[in-house]
Each structure stands twice: as C-alpha cells, then as structure tokens.
Amino acid sequence: MKVDEYAYWQQRPGHERIAAVSEITSEAYGLKALRSGVPRHQRTLVHLKR
Secondary structure, eight states, X not given: OHHHHHHHHHHSOHHHXXXXXXXXXXHHHHHHHHGXXXXXXXXXXXXXXX
C-alpha cells in the first residue's frame, strides 16, 4: 500500500504536493491549539558553573 501511495504522490504535480503538505501542517497546528488547555510538565533549566 505504501508503494502505491508513493507512486501516486510522485505522479502529482509539485504544486499539489506542496498544497497537501501545507494542509497537513495546518491541521497539525490546529490539533496542537486544541490541546493548549491541557496542563503540561514544567521544565526547569539550571546552568551550573564548574
């Protein structure tokens, strides 16, 4: 199945492939925005001098 998908996208013109990547990226950022209310772990960064 992956071979078929790869062949399909290889046959598509460049502007269609770029549009598909843009759409997927926008959807991913949209999902990230939906999770903004979820509490996350705090990260602490400490610099130690030798």
